[in-house]
Amino acid sequence: MMFFHTPEFIFLLSILLVIYYVVPRWRLGVLAAADLAFYAIAGLGPSVLFILITICNYLIGLQLNGSRKKAFIWIGIILNVANLLFFKYSLFFLTSLEKVLNIPLIPSMPIINNLILPIGISFYTFQFIAYLVDVYKEIIAPCKNPIVFWVFTSFFPHVISGPIMRGGELIPQVEHLNKIRLASNFRLGLAYLSMGLFKKILIADYIAIYANDFFARSASLGTVDTWIAAYLYTFQLYFDFSAYSEMAVGIGYLFGIKLNLNFRTPYISANASEFWKRWHITLSTWIRDYLYIPMGGSRKGDLRKYLNLFLAMAISGLWHGAAWTFVIWGMYHGLLLIGHNIYKKGKTRMGMHWLFNSSIYKAVAIFVFFHLTCIGWVFFRSSSIQQALHMIQQMLRFDQISMVPGAEKYLLLVAGLFLLHILESWMISHAYKLSESWQKHFPAPIRAFIYTAFIVILILFSQGQASDFIYFKF
Amino acid sequence: MKAFKYLVLYLLILQLMIPIVFSLDVAYNHRMEYPMVKNNTANIDVILDQIHRRIEHDNVRDYIILLGDSVAYSGPGSSQQSIGPYLEQYYQEQGEVITVFNLAMPAMQVGDIYTMLLKLDQHNISTDRLIFNVIYAGFAERQPDPPIVFWLQDDLSRLDHTAFENIKPALEANQWTTEKNFPEKVNHLVTNNLTLFSYKDFIKADVIHRIDAFHGIKRDDSLGDNRPWYEKEGLKEALNTPAYQKGFSINAFDMSKTNPQICFLDKIARHQEGKKALVFLGPVNPELMEQVNLPEYQDNLQQIQHYFSNDDWQYIDFHGQIDENLFTDHVHLIAEGYQVLARELGENFVIGAKNR
Numbered sequence: 001m002m003f004f005h006t007p008e009f010i011f012l013l014s015i016l017l018v019i020y021y022v023v024p025r026w027r028l029g030v031l032a033a034a035d036l037a038f039y040a041i042a043g044l045g046p047s048v049l050f051i052l053i054t055i056c057n058y059l060i061g062l063q064l065n066g067s068r069k070k071a072f073i074w075i076g077i078i079l080n081v082a083n084l085l086f087f088k089y090s091l092f093f094l095t096s097l098e099k100v101l102n103i104p105l106i107p108s109m110p111i112i113n114n115l116i117l118p119i120g121i122s123f124y125t126f127q128f129i130a131y132l133v134d135v136y137k138e139i140i141a142p143c144k145n146p147i148v149f150w151v152f153t154s155f156f157p158h159v160i161s162g163p164i165m166r167g168g169e170l171i172p173q174v175e176h177l178n179k180i181r182l183a184s185n186f187r188l189g190l191a192y193l194s195m196g197l198f199k200k201i202l203i204a205d206y207i208a209i210y211a212n213d214f215f216a217r218s219a220s221l222g223t224v225d226t227w228i229a230a231y232l233y234t235f236q237l238y239f240d241f242s243a244y245s246e247m248a249v250g251i252g253y254l255f256g257i258k259l260n261l262n263f264r265t266p267y268i269s270a271n272a273s274e275f276w277k278r279w280h281i282t283l284s285t286w287i288r289d290y291l292y293i294p295m296g297g298s299r300k301g302d303l304r305k306y307l308n309l310f311l312a313m314a315i316s317g318l319w320h321g322a323a324w325t326f327v328i329w330g331m332y333h334g335l336l337l338i339g340h341n342i343y344k345k346g347k348t349r350m351g352m353h354w355l356f357n358s359s360i361y362k363a364v365a366i367f368v369f370f371h372l373t374c375i376g377w378v379f380f381r382s383s384s385i386q387q388a389l390h391m392i393q394q395m396l397r398f399d400q401i402s403m404v405p406g407a408e409k410y411l412l413l414v415a416g417l418f419l420l421h422i423l424e425s426w427m428i429s430h431a432y433k434l435s436e437s438w439q440k441h442f443p444a445p446i447r448a449f450i451y452t453a454f455i456v457i458l459i460l461f462s463q464g465q466a467s468d469f470i471y472f473k474f
Numbered sequence: 475m476k477a478f479k480y481l482v483l484y485l486l487i488l489q490l491m492i493p494i495v496f497s498l499d500v501a502y503n504h505r506m507e508y509p510m511v512k513n514n515t516a517n518i519d520v521i522l523d524q525i526h527r528r529i530e531h532d533n534v535r536d537y538i539i540l541l542g543d544s545v546a547y548s549g550p551g552s553s554q555q556s557i558g559p560y561l562e563q564y565y566q567e568q569g570e571v572i573t574v575f576n577l578a579m580p581a582m583q584v585g586d587i588y589t590m591l592l593k594l595d596q597h598n599i600s601t602d603r604l605i606f607n608v609i610y611a612g613f614a615e616r617q618p619d620p621p622i623v624f625w626l627q628d629d630l631s632r633l634d635h636t637a638f639e640n641i642k643p644a645l646e647a648n649q650w651t652t653e654k655n656f657p658e659k660v661n662h663l664v665t666n667n668l669t670l671f672s673y674k675d676f677i678k679a680d681v682i683h684r685i686d687a688f689h690g691i692k693r694d695d696s697l698g699d700n701r702p703w704y705e706k707e708g709l710k711e712a713l714n715t716p717a718y719q720k721g722f723s724i725n726a727f728d729m730s731k732t733n734p735q736i737c738f739l740d741k742i743a744r745h746q747e748g749k750k751a752l753v754f755l756g757p758v759n760p761e762l763m764e765q766v767n768l769p770e771y772q773d774n775l776q777q778i779q780h781y782f783s784n785d786d787w788q789y790i791d792f793h794g795q796i797d798e799n800l801f802t803d804h805v806h807l808i809a810e811g812y813q814v815l816a817r818e819l820g821e822n823f824v825i826g827a828k829n830r
Contacts, residue, residue, distance in 0.1 A: 001657075007671060008660035041657060448480030452488070459670050460678060 001042050001119065001160075003468060004193075004247040005200045017254055027177040031151050031255070038156035039120075046118035050154070053083055057128045058149045061142040064135040076132040084125040087118055092322030119472065120160040122319055124153060126286050131167040133290060140168045148174045155259075157251040161244055161471040163260045163282040173257050180256030189253025191435075194454065196247030200469075201462045204239035207417070208467065210410070211236045215381060218391050223401050224411075226394040230374040231414040233381045237470055238267065238421075241280070244469045265425035267373065267418065270365035271343075272336035275373065287316050306341065310334035320380070325388055329379040336372060370418075485670075492669040492677070498524035500680045504553040505576040508697060510675050515625050516665065518577075518590075520672050522597040525575055529599065536825060537573040539594060541587045542607035545756040545805060546578035548812045550698035555809035560816030565825065572825055575599075580697070584612055584738040585623030585630065585641065591745050592633040593626075604751045605819060606742075609805065610758060610771075611721030612735050613778060615728070618647035622734040628654070628662075637741065641734060702808055703762060703801050713762050713804050722763050724770035727777050736781070746787065752823045753782055757792035757815070759801040766793060790822055 002009050016034050020027055040047045060076040063069065085093075090112045094105045106113055131152075134140045143149040151174045158165060214221065214229035221229060245262035252259035266278035276284040292312040298305040310331065317330015347356055355361055375392055382388035427434060438447070501507050501521050511517050528534065540546055540558060548556030558576040565572040577590060587606050594601050616622065622641055623630050627650060631638040654662070665671035686693060703709055712718070731737050742751075755778060760766045775793060782789035792815065800811030807815060 006657070006661060007664040007668075008657045011660060011664045041655070444476035445480050447477040448484055451477065451481050452484040455485070456488070456670065460674055 001468065001472070002038065004157075004244065004251065005197055005462070013251065013254075020255060021182050024178050024180075027180075028147055028151065028174070031155070031174075031177070032147050035151060035154035035156045035159065039154060039159060042119045042160075043116075045116070046121075049083075049087075049118050050120075050124065053080070053124070053128070054150060054153050055146075057132065057153070058143070058146055061132060061135050061149070062144070064132065064142055069136055073132055073136040077129055080125045080128045080132075084121055087115055087121055089318075089322045090115060096324075123162045123164055124159065126164050126283070126290075126319075127153060127166075130164070130286060130290060134167050140166075140171065143167065143171050145175070155252070155257065157248040157255075158259055161241075161248075161469060162280075163245060163248060163262045164286050165259060165282070169260065170257070177256070185253040185256060185258070189250045189255075192246045192250030192253060194250070196243040196245070196250060197458055198454075199239045199243035199246065201458050203417075203420075204236055204243055205463055205467050206461075207232055207236040207239065210413075211381075218382075218387055221391070221394060222404060223394055223397045224404055224407050226391050227374070228407060228410045228414065229391070230378050230395065231417075232410070234267070234370075234374045234377050235414070235417045235421075237377060237380070238263070239417075240470045244471060265421055265428070267370050267421050268366055268425055269369055269373075270362055271340045271369055272333060272372075273340050273344075275369065276333075276337070283316065283319075287312050291315060302341075306338045309337045309341070313337060324385055325379045325382050328385065328388070329376055332376050332379060336376075489669050492673045493523060493527065496524075496673055496676045496680055498528055500676050500683060503695065504556050504558040504574075505547055506579060507679070507695065508547070508580060510679060511579060511625075514675060515629075516662075516672065517675055518593065518626075519597070519666065520676060521577075522593060522599060526597050526599050534573050536571065536603075537575055537600075538603045538605055538823070538825070539599070539601055540574055540576040540578060540605050541582070541590050542578040543582045543609060543756075544578075544580035544697075545609065545807075546576065546605075546607040547580050547582075548576075548578075549580055549806055550696055550802060551700040551807075551809050551812065552694060552696045555700075555812060557812050557816045557819070560813045561820055564817050564820035568820070570825060578607070579625060581620065581624045583620060583622050583624045584608060584735050584742070585621075585637075586626045588637070588738045588741050588745070589623060589626040589630045589633060591742065593629060596633065601746065602749045603823075603825065604746060604749065605754070605823060606751075607754050607756050608735075608739075608778075609721075609756045610774070610778075613727045613729070613733065613774065614721055614723045615725065616644070616734070617720065618644055621645050621648040621650060622738060634741075637738075640737070644734065700802055700808060702799060703759060703803050704799070706803070709803060710762060718804070722758070722765055722771070724765055724768050724774070726770070727774045729777050729781055739781070743787070750823075750825075751787040752790065752819065753787055754790040754792055754815075754819065756805055757794075757796040757801075757807070757811075759798055759804045760794075761798050762801070762804040788822055790818065792818070 002012075016030065020030055023030070036047075039050060056079055057076060060072050060079070063072040064076075066072075091106070094109070094112060098105050131140075131143075135142045143152065148171060152165075152167065152171050153159070155165075155170070155174075211229065211232035214225065214232060218226065218229060242263040249259045249261055260282050262281050262283075264278040264281070266275055269275035269278050292308055295308045295311065296304055297308060311334070313334030314327055314330045317326045317328070317333070320326045320329070375395065378391050378395070379385075379388045382391065442450075498521065501510050501517060502524070506518070506521055511521075529537065538561070540561075544550075546557060548558075553559075556576060558574040561574045562572060577594075579586070582590075591601055591604075621627075621644055623638075623645070627638070627645055630641075683693075699706065727733070729736055731740065755775075758766050765771050775791060779789065779791060795818065796807065796811055796814060800807050800814060802808045802811075
């Protein structure tokens, strides 16, 4: 696997960009080959599977205009879901069944034990389903050009961990690659790429050292330490995944292709509904459009709406990983969403808009919801339900709160990370003005000097072994 | 676009300036900095580049290359108490100014020593005067560890691919992945050629040294406890375990070319044809390894002696040459021990004007 923050990737990306812009008429072919090569590095088996499933979806897509479109859409959905279930969940389901029935099932099926999770399968499965449904609903026309379809599915910046793109967003861009000019969005691409590198190399990888250490010692941690573990992982996950996503968006822009942003500083959310508009946006909108709404959404009364929310979030949890900890994490967020919906109704009845619109209320809501999110991440990170429950139990022992020596520096670090998060939010909302002043007030030699310093710092602080991204295993 | 041009210019300046700005001392102080090389063996190339630079810049004419394992490295004591400075001191007493470049590394095997010679050639550093150590355990059967090339497998693959292919099965038996994948190859290409990457550890170490110096902190580069062996509790028991004992097996050595040790020693002999070379067999503490007095062990020592008498190089066997009290464990010495060893080497490796 080749990671975005490695020297080899940056080197090969630079060569690719030169070819891409020097020979515009080769762009589609160059990208198609680069996508194939990028995925092939992950292994021959997963690549063959990916190519086969892409061909199947391409052919099914072409059939969705005809009279048997209903049959084909079901074939398409079943094919994609079955592929995902087989490779990602076979072992999980069999293990769970073994426990329920108390019968050894796995020893008789060695193939299941030896299955390797094809990289990116969760993401490309959702992308294929979205494409087929959109064609079926005639939101988009089926893609006729197989090379365009291949680049749409396998565009290397997003193939492994998203953002999950819709056919209507990406296919038209791929069809018009030759119209892209070098200047357009190149600077924006570099900015996103730099932001991602900064988050991954200078923040996420360093927090990971501490977070892993705390989680490894979770059984012996007290209340404050367990909260620190949860806080650290909360930020590690955000900085790691948003780093990947921003690098993907940045690389997309370098090729003149706009990929959707996945994060909008989620930890300043005041409630669960807002959180899911800020966290892994392309997944949450996919869940909304292709799961929650088809299940009935909010159209069939409150109870049904809550059930749909709960089920959609539980499935979203399961999508993340074949383990009950992920399912519980999803269900927990389902409950938070239901809770927020009920609370929202109560708020409307109560009136008191002056209170709910005040800054203090907003700050308290952010504080409370941030801590609820941290509790959720404990399930997400823990290797077992027992570990998660033990940690949460520790976190809720408020009577045992006492500062352990050395805890202050971690709490300070967490506070710093939160401030950084707020700063990021401010920078994004003032990005245009900041960029303008940067260009206007700092002459080119000074800007270049700061860029050079940034590159030097990234190289010096990058850790020896390239760390992967947390979301790569999903 | 203008800023981009400046950026390229600044990066070019860095590429050219970094090797000049950073001195050898950051990674080499009478011997290579073990932690730095252990974590990234590519740093050896940077050290060799810097040594070459120093040789050229200071016009160093008389120098000795010292290679070997932790004995030549002079562990576990500090760099100030290592063979290099003692040997230089000895020559100084004889009125000679000789520089010793100690490029030994703990756990270095004969295959590594051979690879180091090829690397030295690549970096235009003369191996005309070479001292290296071998150890008794090196001739014993490998089961399959330690691999005959412990650190420098990638370099051997690059510099003598035939030799590498011959030992590939043994490396694989030691769980060493012999083939690099495409991203690893590209990574190697980039990080070895861009000085910002290749000097990364140097730059970091330099910053740390400066911070330490600012705070008046003096670094101790010892690798471990350097007290005499008789002061260390439980040492004898620890050494009596199979992990240590297997290296001192009294089974008759296979001195044919099927023994990889002999195979690489032959290669070293060919490489050093017409050059001055001294090999020394590291001492063993008879108080801790009692089998050294057994006739089978002595026969094996004779075999080694016989092997080295066949080639055009000097050979010293330090068995029985170092007082037991100068050992810190079964094979390593305390500072005074290395001083004695260095003196003996100096007396045997004469570098007078006549010998140049």
